């Protein structure tokens with residue numbers, strides 16, 4: 001800098017500065033574009049992060065072999081149940097037991113009650129979430145009404161089971177695990193009346209991608 | 220070239236001067252005027268909020284409109300007042316402070332300004348669409364599921380955010396290129412005035428996070444209309460993901476809103492303490508470390524979403540770490556004043572109040588950074604008090620002080636010092652009356668963004684409302700003082716202030732249309 005004579009002919013200096021400006025502008029614009037892409041990349045990064053760490057209420061799904069798992073009779077875990085419906089869905093939905101005490105490794109069945117209070121059939125799907133988030137990976141559902149859509153005729157009521165195992169690997173400090181479900185309308189044609197955007201939920205069968213329900217999002 | 224030069228100097232008048240201008244001073248003026256207008260629009264919304272909160276129960280507006288007011292107030296103050304004001308200062312001052320003739324990319328400069336009036340018209344028009352759900356009402360943080368459910372106001376907000384983002388990114392590019400390429404010979408980086416330094420860092424922050432925000436609102440728009448489920452639990456998405464992406468932008472954004480204010484304070488205080496800035500190098504390094512750290516603290520806004528303990532601890536300690544460089548700055552400003560021959564003209568009053576009140580905001584920030592305590596404070600008026608101490612008595616006070624500081628340079632006239640002082644004191648008293656009680660309201664459990672409240676909160680809310688109205692109406696005085704100085708008055712010298720130091724003070728007041736046609740000699 002200091003070496004440059006202040007009285008260069010204006011043309012030479014201006015042209016050179018203009019060229020440097022153009023090059024730097026291009027670089028900075030590229031950086032901004034890159035960051036725009038990075039914003040989208042945060043989505044898969046976040047999913048991978050949650051999968052590796054088992055954070056954020058993703059619940060595991062186990063196959064029947066887990067039935068043979070070792071039961072840790074020396075330990076009790078309390079499993080609490082909650083259920084709610086998304087805004088607009090005219091269903092009555094609640095767990096039939098508030099909580100159960102189970103041994104890790106022991107297969108247990110809990111039941112939920114659901115009733116369609118509308119005058120027409122509605123298709124819904126329940127999205128599960130487990131808290132504390134760190135326990136979610138160790139909460140395995142073997143059979144669940146959330147694995148498929150539920151269609152209820154007008155006024156129809158139903159009892160729905162969820163069969164689960166709490167993995168003995170569950171961290172020693174965790175004494176209570178809460179399983180919660182939110183029911184969403186999935187029929188696009190009825191989205192105006194019953195909420196949801198009517199898109200069929202994508203439920204990944206190895207690992208439910210549905211993490212926190214809206215209730216959890218409120219903090 | 221001669222032709223180009225002649226073209227450059229031609230000086231259109233009337234409206235086309237402002238529409239087609241590529242001159243850094245004209246564009247700076249446009250930014251500042253826009254910011255001032257939006258200050259009153261956003262301020263009027265704040266007064267609607269405070270009027271409704273005068274007493275418990277619902278009196279003036281319905282809750283949905285109240286939510287529109289809180290959302291629009293924040294969006295306008297952040298994107299329409301503080302950011303454009305800083306860009307206005309950058310346009311006026313950076314070329315003068317560096318000994319450059321103009322900004323590096325004058326035509327892009329024109330474009331980045333003229334996007335803004337359209338963006339704010341789009342955003343503001345939603346207020347007239349009450350039949351379609353009105354303005355966005357999910358809060359400036361646009362959290363789903365609320366933000367995916369609202370009426371078309373949210374779509375308008377998303378599109379205007381895209382426009383604001385483009386404007387900011389273009390502005391940031393221009394500022395970086397100007398600072399790196401247009402300095403007069405001899406103006407090394409470590410000789411640059413601190414205002415220029417803080418803007419260089421801010422511009423990099425803008426380039427890094429505005430595009431991420433643009434990406435985030437694009438996903439929100441897709442969730443709303445194109446059947447994606449990024450943030451929709453029913454479709455396998457995750458509303459908490461939004462919070463992570465938003466705050467990855469949002470926390471650096473709050474530093475975008477304060478770093479140039481740090482720069483302004485660092486120009487004003489040495490002038491009126493008649494001493495060089497204490498610890499210049501450490502100021503530069505502190506600003507850079509604040510900017511760096513701002514990328515790794517975002518989840519302190521979401522301590523309550525159910526993070527694992529390791530996450531809570533990481534974000535808690537990282538957040539507290541920011542207090543260290545911030546503290547360095549505060550101590551440097553105080554040391555600059557220490558044993559200085561201080562005088563208290565209006566710019567200095569604002570700058571001293573800035574140091575004092577911003578520190579209170581920093582301290583309440585530290586309280587919020589304590590994860591277990593934040594479970595209590597989160598989403599209460601304590602947070603509202605915190606960010607108004609850092610944003611109003613931080614950013615806005617610095618902007619007002621900076622305006623008084625350079626107004627004689629810009630207009631060529633001294634402003635009315637008596638009225639300036641009145642403006643300062645009314646602003647300072649109104650501000651503290653409005654926001655100090657909110658700390659207590661929050662600690663006692665009053666939630667934010669709610670139009671009604673429990674009876675026991677009435678008295679402090681009334682203090683707050685009275686303060687807010689004093690603060691709001693005091694700003695009319697500011698407009699009058701600026702108007703008066705723009706029209707005429709006592710002629711200002713080149714130096715303006717006895718202790719002023721820097722290249723801009725070597726130019727006449729007002730400065731020539733093209734600042735430094737030939738580069739100045741740097742000592």
Ligand code: HEM
Nearest residue numbers: 473477519520542581584585587588597598602606609610
């Ligand atoms: C010592 C420095 C600071 C610390 C430790 C700090 C810490 C925090 C924390 C922990 C929160 C979240 C509170 C909650 O929602 O529960 C918060 C909120 C906030 N802070 Fe700060 N802060 C600091 C400085 C600043 C500065 C300089 C600004 C801007 C100029 C700022 C603007 C905000 C805003 C706007 C919010 C609220 C965002 C919202 O939820 O709408 N803070 N701060």
Ligand SMILES: [Cu+2]
Nearest residue numbers: 470473519520
């Ligand atoms: Cu933050």
